[in-house]
Amino acid sequence: MPAARTKRTAGRPHQRVLTRENITEAALAVIGTSGYGGFTMSSLAGKLQVAPSALYNHASSKQEVLRWIQDDLMAKVDVTGFTAGPWEDAVRTWARSYRDVFVRHTPLIPVIAVLQVSGAPRTLAMYEAVTAGFLRAGWQEARIIPAIIALESFIFGSAFDAVAPEDIFETGPLTDESPRFSSAVAAAASRVGGQGADEAFEAGLEALVRGFSMPRQKQVPRQEEQHS
Amino acid sequence: MPAARTKRTAGRPHQRVLTRENITEAALAVIGTSGYGGFTMSSLAGKLQVAPSALYNHASSKQEVLRWIQDDLMAKVDVTGFTAGPWEDAVRTWARSYRDVFVRHTPLIPVIAVLQVSGAPRTLAMYEAVTAGFLRAGWQEARIIPAIIALESFIFGSAFDAVAPEDIFETGPLTDESPRFSSAVAAAASRVGGQGADEAFEAGLEALVRGFSMPRQKQVPRQEEQHS
DNA sequence: ACCTGAACACCGTTCAAGT
DNA sequence: ACCTGAACACCGTTCAAGT
Secondary structure, eight states: OOSOOSSOSTTOOOOOSOOHHHHHHHHHHHHHHHTGGGOOHHHHHHHHTSOGGGGGGTOSOHHHHHHHHHHHHHTTSOOGGGGSSOHHHHHHHHHHHHHHHHHTTGGGHHHHTTOOGGGOHHHHHHHHHHHHHHHHTTOOHHHHHHHHHHHHHHHHHHHHHHTSOTTTTOOGGGGGGOHHHHHHHHHHHTSOSSOHHHHHHHHHHHHHHHHHHSOOOSSOOOSOOOOO | OOOOOSSSOSSSOOOOSOOHHHHHHHHHHHHHHHTGGGOOHHHHHHHHTSOGGGGGGTOSOHHHHHHHHHHHHHTTSOOGGGGSSOHHHHHHHHHHHHHHHHHTTGGGHHHHTTOOGGGOHHHHHHHHHHHHHHHHTTOOHHHHHHHHHHHHHHHHHHHHHHTSOTTTTOOGGGGGGOHHHHHHHHHHHTSOSSOHHHHHHHHHHHHHHHHHHSOOOSSSOOOOOOOO
């Protein structure tokens, strides 16, 4: 790594260190090694080898840096399923990758919920791809946004759940006071397969996909052919 | 024996100020007026008219106070539907009140996700009531916990969504780059009814209820009639 | 046993001063 | 134009000293 860090890098034009891209990249590096607890403006500045105050010439606040990270991560969400194949499969692929991306970034979820899409191009691109897939599957236009929001709510909540300790439902000394719940926890834990959070996510995803793909009418329908 | 005023004295027993109940109550008062941004150990101590350091004789950390609040709020969630009537209605009542309670307390959601039920008696009582309702509806025991977790994930995510500004989906100058999404946003916004978040919540809740109440046809052996 | 006040080790952010 | 270093107004938490 060359000592002279800013000026003339092998004939290339002058490169600035503190760009949005560099800051975002450095932030992700800090978070990757130290987590969000270790992500401070000071640690970020240290990674970039500048004084903390220098960051404020390029980002208006730590919150803005978090928004940059958020939009960056959104590009990693897999929307390829929405261009071909059944809607159900596309939603499953999208939802799983969406959750996987944000499981490691749960502190961003409160940021996402407030994020204005107008300033987040990659987030917007994701929504466009998802909407296109819903239209392609024949969805009525006015129903698409509520459905996307509902799916996202489930995905964000599931990301939180995925980082919870495995034993949060162990009732310990209070088992006698919650016999049915304790028994249900034991029954769920004894099943094979991976983590409890994954099973819950898959169960909920399946319920949502089925619930949304059912013909809508007021009564709970009898079992019926859902889609060709 | 000198005036032992600590316990069991006739007349007016000495009342301690800094009990778990008092601290929780004061914390809720501070949050009610100043929000979570204004909720600090200092402001909490001010409300109780003690020095901040005094709190640490009764709570090990701010995080513990947050856990107390969380368990306190859980008692407000309506589980009455699970004792009588159809499972679908009980879930709807429960989910709506659960979301309503935590919409004003979204900063607690990361706390809840990690909360050990063994130290949260009211949280445990809620789970016991919900589990009893699922059993009453004929649910297979091993499926109950994943379904509850999935519903909770949706509820927590929806609580975040409910506090988002209404215009987060306005595409502004980027409308041309996301024509289908922008059009869908406009179509959803033009509908009657309350807020977009409420419509999304109801749509997702309905999908989940339907999806979970459908007979499962795929991998699992046949299931008995769940509800009459 | 429980409270006070000072202190500690941090935060994010601002700003005059430099180049 | 952009960085530095000091400073500001906070945090949560600890602890010796008091009663």
